[in-house]
Amino acid sequence: MTNWLTRPLFSLSAKWPRMFLAAVILSAVLLFISPTIYTLGWHVLHGNAVETRGHRIIVPLRWTADADDPTGVSMTRLPATVIHGVRLGAWISIGPYFPPPHENPMDVFSSWEHVYWNLALPGAAITGPIRIGSGVHEFVCMESSYPQAPQRETASCLMLQGTWAADFLGDKNDSKTFFDLLQKFD
Numbered sequence: 001m002t003n004w005l006t007r008p009l010f011s012l013s014a015k016w017p018r019m020f021l022a023a024v025i026l027s028a029v030l031l032f033i034s035p036t037i038y039t040l041g042w043h044v045l046h047g048n049a050v051e052t053r054g055h056r057i058i059v060p061l062r063w064t065a066d067a068d069d070p071t072g073v074s075m076t077r078l079p080a081t082v083i084h085g086v087r088l089g090a091w092i093s094i095g096p097y098f099p100p101p102h103e104n105p106m107d108v109f110s111s112w113e114h115v116y117w118n119l120a121l122p123g124a125a126i127t128g129p130i131r132i133g134s135g136v137h138e139f140v141c142m143e144s145s146y147p148q149a150p151q152r153e154t155a156s157c158l159m160l161q162g163t164w165a166a167d168f169l170g171d172k173n174d175s176k177t178f179f180d181l182l183q184k185f186d
Contacts, residue, residue, distance in 0.1 A: 035078035039064055055164075057094055058184050060177050071095040072164075077174060090170025092178055094185070097158060097165035108162035109140045116142040116156055123147060132183065136161060139182055145172070157182060 030037065042064040049058050050067040057073050059065045065075045072095020079089050099108040113129050120126055121144070128142035141157035153175055155168040159182065166185075168178040 032081050032083070034082060036080050039078055052094075053096060055185065058181060060181065062089075063092075063177075069093075069095070077170065088170075090168070090174040090177075092166065092168050092170075092181065094164065094166045097163060099162055109158055112158050112162070113140070113142060120144050121146065132157075132179070139166075141179075143175070155179075159185065 049056050050065045050073055052067050052073050063075045063077045065073050067073050075092040077089040124144040124146055126144050130141040132139040139157045139159045141155055143155045145153045151171055153172050157166045
């Protein structure tokens with residue numbers, strides 16, 4: 001016979017430890033892939049495009065966008081899992097470019113190229129100007145890569161006759177996404 005002092009306060013069946021272990025494992029997996037869950041959730045809520053200042057900007061599937069930025073749109077590609085830490089996969093910014101008043105559009109492109117060359121970080125391998133498209137839809141881009149981080153690259157483009165600018169920072173694999181995005185910009 002058991003005494004009320006020696007009996008357990010409550011008893012659990014044998015399935016409770018297994019259910020607790022399953023909940024811990026599921027929580028760990030969800031935490032591990034939380035950047036991917038966040039990105040998919042963003043696309044479910046916002047779709048695949050944002051609008052800013054009368055222009056529609058496509059947001060690629062693995063990217064999220066902040067259209068509340070007063071200077072335009074900022075897009076971020078998070079890593080698929082938290083194993084990469086807090087390092088961003090890549091970043092894109094698209095917004096208006098305000099050249100000096102009364103400057104000829106061709107002079108805007110030329111002076112912008114010189115500024116890019118002068119402000120690049122020391123040791124940068126600069127490529128450009130790279131011209132994409134023609135007429136109103138012409139883009140003039142400059143790219144930089146760095147020997148210290150061979151997989152990373154930056155790019156900056158002027159578009160819409162020098163009235164909009166786009167910047168990229170990220171892995172070289174994502175630069176193709178950046179240039180594809182610019183070609184779809186309307």
